[in-house]
Every structure is written in C-alpha cells, then in structure tokens.
Amino acid sequence: MSETQFGSSQEDLTARKTVFASDLFAGKTVVVTGAGGGLGLAIATLFARLGANLAVNGRDAEKLASAKEFLESFGGKVFAKPMTIRDPEQVDEFVAQVNQEFGSIDVLVNNAGGQFPQAALDFSPKGWNAVIDTNLNGTWWMMQSTARHWVAQKQPGSIVSIVADIWRGMPGIAHTCAARAGVIYLSKSVAVEWAPHDIRVNCVAPGCCESNGFGNYPEEGAATFQDSNPMRHAGDEWDVAEGVVYMAASSGKFVTGEVLNIDGGQQLWGDPWPTGRPDYFRIS
Numbered sequence: 001m002s003e004t005q006f007g008s009s010q011e012d013l014t015a016r017k018t019v020f021a022s023d024l025f026a027g028k029t030v031v032v033t034g035a036g037g038g039l040g041l042a043i044a045t046l047f048a049r050l051g052a053n054l055a056v057n058g059r060d061a062e063k064l065a066s067a068k069e070f071l072e073s074f075g076g077k078v079f080a081k082p083m084t085i086r087d088p089e090q091v092d093e094f095v096a097q098v099n100q101e102f103g104s105i106d107v108l109v110n111n112a113g114g115q116f117p118q119a120a121l122d123f124s125p126k127g128w129n130a131v132i133d134t135n136l137n138g139t140w141w142m143m144q145s146t147a148r149h150w151v152a153q154k155q156p157g158s159i160v161s162i163v164a165d166i167w168r169g170m171p172g173i174a175h176t177c178a179a180r181a182g183v184i185y186l187s188k189s190v191a192v193e194w195a196p197h198d199i200r201v202n203c204v205a206p207g208c209c210e211s212n213g214f215g216n217y218p219e220e221g222a223a224t225f226q227d228s229n230p231m232r233h234a235g236d237e238w239d240v241a242e243g244v245v246y247m248a249a250s251s252g253k254f255v256t257g258e259v260l261n262i263d264g265g266q267q268l269w270g271d272p273w274p275t276g277r278p279d280y281f282r283i284s
Contacts, residue, residue, distance in 0.1 A: 034112030085138030191257030207263020
C-alpha cells in the first residue's frame with residue numbers, strides 16, 4: 001500500500017471555489033452515503049456550502065461524527081447515522097428517519113462503496129460478496145427505499161450514483177467493475193420506469209481522480225495514475241463533487257439515465273488500468 005497521503009483536508013474543501021450559487025440547494029435535503037471522509041465528504045461539503053440540509057451515513061462512527069461537526073459549520077442541519085447500506089432493514093430505517101427529520105428528501109447521492117486490488121482467480125466468496133453487497137446491492141437498497149417514499153409522497157427526486165470508468169474493463173479489480181456496471185444499467189432501467197414519477201436517475205463515473213482511496217494501491221501503481229488519460233494528470237474529489245451537483249440540480253433537469261464521465265478522456269486513452277496489469281503482461 002502507498003504511504004503517501006492523498007485526498008483533500010477539511011480546510012481544502014472549505015477553500016475550494018465553485019461555479020454554483022451559494023443558495024442553490026437552500027431548503028433542500030440531500031442524502032450522501034459513505035460521507036465520513038474522502039469523496040463522500042467532498043460531495044457532502046459542496047452541497048452544504050450550497051445551502052443544503054444533509055443526511056449522511058457510513059460505517060465508521062468516529063469519522064461520521066467528525067464529518068457531521070464539520071458539515072454543520074456551514075449553517076445547515078445535518079443528520080448522521082452509523083450504519084451499513086448492505087442491510088435493507090437498516091436502509092429502510094435510515095430513509096424513514098431522514099424523512100421524519102426533514103419532511104422529505106430531494107437528492108440521493110450513492111457514494112458508499114469499496115474494493116481491494118486482487119487477481120480475479122484469487123477472489124474468495126467472502127471477498128466477492130463484500131464488494132457486490134456494498135457497491136451494487138447496497139446502492140440498490142438506497143435507491144429503492146428512497147424512490148418508494150418519493151412515489152408515495154408524489155414528490156420529484158434525483159438520484160446520482162458514483163460508479164467508475166469501467167468501459168474497457170479494470171483488470172485487478174474485476175469485482176468492482178462488475179458491481180459498477182450493474183449500477184449503471186440498473187440506473188438506466190429505472191430511469192425509464194421512474195420517469196413518470198418525475199424521478200431522475202444518473203451516474204457519475206470518476207476516472208483517475210485523487211482521493212484517500214489512492215492509498216489502497218501500491219506506490220508504484222499510484223505513480224502511474226497520471227498517465228491514464230490524455231490530459232496527463234489526475235483529477236480530484238472536487239471535480240467529481242461539482243459533476244454530482246450538476247446532475248442533481250436543475251442544471252440537469254432534462255438529464256436521466258446517463259453517465260457523466262469525469263476522467264480527462266481516460267476511456268479514450270492508453271492502458272485503462274495500469275496498476276492492475278497482471279505480471280505476465282510485463283514483458284521486459
């Protein structure tokens with residue numbers, strides 16, 4: 001694993017400029033899963049800075065408490081609950097509590113997820129199921145539970161799910177590639193089913209965007225990330241956060257069933273996943 005520190009500090013997230021108006025989400029409620037740190041916290045921070053009330057969750061109670069305190073500094077209300085999205089009963093309870101706390105939900109951002117680099121032949125059933133249960137199944141439980149409330153309340157809504165730049169495969173993390181592809185085509189399907197209810201469903205696919213997740217990869221792998229796209233540098237969490245806001249806000253009001261790639265052209269360029277290349281492809 002890399003020992004280099006990646007990602008944005010709370011000070012960085014507070015200072016970053018944004019193209020969006022500071023009252024864009026005033027009076028709105030936004031749910032962000034996996035918001036205890038990293039990309040989830042960056043996304044939640046931008047919504048907080050734009051006036052939203054927030055409901056956030058995550059598995060690490062200590063990180064979530066710190067995130068809640070930070071997000072409250074922007075003036076909105078914040079509801080935080082330690083939980084796992086893998087459990088549909090916990091998800092239903094969380095969504096019901098958020099509706100009780102704020103009256104309704106306007107936006108759901110599915111950010112929670114995780115994976116680990118490993119050759120596909122070495123996946124254990126436990127490892128495979130852990131990734132699928134979080135990245136695909138957990139995302140679905142959040143989508144379904146939230147949409148059921150919207151339909152019952154006859155309220156419009158917007159769902160944005162964080163996926164990945166999986167278009168040419170991701171050797172070394174095939175499990176998450178399968179899960180993210182599932183979320184993409186699930187989203188396209190329910191975007192049609194739920195359009196009559198005025199519910200939009202979209203995805204954002206980050207390419208090589210620096211976050212604390214970079215630390216999960218070997219030092220030599222992380223060093224190659226800047227060569228994964230024709231712009232020849234990594235993006236960052238704020239690039240992704242602004243893309244999420246675009247899709248969630250009225251700016252994306254005629255967009256549904258789509259995937260916004262934030263990848264510097266990565267899907268068009270070179271080796272799609274250099275850090276995952278099997279040893280037998282490294283020919284000297």
